[in-house]
Amino acid sequence: MSLSHDPSSQLGRDLPRHDWTRAQIRALFELPFPELMFRAAQVHRDNFDPAEVQISTLLSVKTGGCPEDCAYCPQSAKFDTGVKAEKLMGLDVVLAEARAAKAGGASRFCMGAAWRAPKDRDLDKVCEMVEGVKALGMETCVTLGMLTGDQARQLKHCGLDYYNHNLDTSPEFYGEIITTRVYQDRLDTLEHVRLAGIHLCCGGIVGMGEDLEDRVGMIATLASLPVHPESVPINMLVRVEGTPLAHVAVLEPLDFVRTIAVARICMPASVVRLSAGREDMSEETQALCFLAGANSIFYGPKLLTTPNPGRDRDVALLDKLGMRPMD
Ligand code: SF4
Numbered sequence: 001m002s003l004s005h006d007p008s009s010q011l012g013r014d015l016p017r018h019d020w021t022r023a024q025i026r027a028l029f030e031l032p033f034p035e036l037m038f039r040a041a042q043v044h045r046d047n048f049d050p051a052e053v054q055i056s057t058l059l060s061v062k063t064g065g066c067p068e069d070c071a072y073c074p075q076s077a078k079f080d081t082g083v084k085a086e087k088l089m090g091l092d093v094v095l096a097e098a099r100a101a102k103a104g105g106a107s108r109f110c111m112g113a114a115w116r117a118p119k120d121r122d123l124d125k126v127c128e129m130v131e132g133v134k135a136l137g138m139e140t141c142v143t144l145g146m147l148t149g150d151q152a153r154q155l156k157h158c159g160l161d162y163y164n165h166n167l168d169t170s171p172e173f174y175g176e177i178i179t180t181r182v183y184q185d186r187l188d189t190l191e192h193v194r195l196a197g198i199h200l201c202c203g204g205i206v207g208m209g210e211d212l213e214d215r216v217g218m219i220a221t222l223a224s225l226p227v228h229p230e231s232v233p234i235n236m237l238v239r240v241e242g243t244p245l246a247h248v249a250v251l252e253p254l255d256f257v258r259t260i261a262v263a264r265i266c267m268p269a270s271v272v273r274l275s276a277g278r279e280d281m282s283e284e285t286q287a288l289c290f291l292a293g294a295n296s297i298f299y300g301p302k303l304l305t306t307p308n309p310g311r312d313r314d315v316a317l318l319d320k321l322g323m324r325p326m327d
Pocket residue numbers: 066067068069070073074075076113114115116145
């Protein structure tokens with residue numbers, strides 16, 4: 001392939017573009033690895049300081065017992081994974097965790113609740129948490145499932161900065177992973193959040209048995225949203241015993257790195273988060289992800305219910321790479 005005639009080589013420094021075609025995104029995935037890495041690193045440094053990493057901490061404020069059937073999720077009530085259903089955490093406990101996260105260097109505190117959609121009385125309590133965390137001087141993010149327009153406006157009113165709602169995979173593969181809702185439900189919530197004026201955190205999961213075309217379709221959908229999500233988490237599936245994906249074939253790490261690189265190129269101004277799956281990832285793979293344009297991680301020993309590298313390991317890795325937390 002002659003790269004100079006490849007439409008995907010038009011990596012404007014004046015992006016973001018919203019008209020990426022699947023053919024262009026596929027062509028990026030199929031580039032020789034060094035070429036893809038070079039282009040992604042170039043886009044990264046055109047838009048960010050490549051030595052900086054945004055640090056977030058994620059706390060499960062309501063664990064387990066979820067009525068949805070996301071095939072990757074240990075919190076679904078439909079799978080026997082040993083995760084116990086718990087009630088919504090008290091405000092004091094949440095604020096103590098947020099203070100500890102701030103002391104550990106986190107600039108954003110994310111709170112996740114395993115709901116299909118929040119009830120209005122639950123949302124009032126989440127709003128108190130958002131207000132409390134904001135008062136500590138941190139950015140706030142919540143992930144609560146599907147929202148109505150009114151609920152999104154209520155969250156905006158209480159000062160929420162980010163709402164996480166992942167598209168997970170391509171529209172075509174979605175039905176293989178979740179049967180209790182449809183892709184359009186996700187897009188509707190994303191629109192409610194966007195219209196309420198809350199920043200979006202939206203990405204997906206790879207390594208769920210999808211093929212390359214599904215990774216292409218996922219990035220194409222994200223990159224053609226009316227405004228690119230400000231934060232794009234790319235997760236590597238954590239295979240949890242008891243879930244339907246417990247024994248799915250492991251994705252080649254370099255295919256994960258490619259997904260990060262293509263996300264970086266297609267959404268140049270977004271923060272791309274190297275999200276779940278780092279616990280089983282070598283330092284070398286994580287370093288390649290940073291080179292490919294990832295510039296955010298979750299700190300802390302747990303990501304909702306699955307393990308994550310401890311803070312000390314992350315500090316040591318960032319030190320080794322000469323990288324530092326984003327202010
Ligand atoms: S991913 Fe979220 S919506 Fe799906 S089962 Fe888990 S907690 Fe429920």
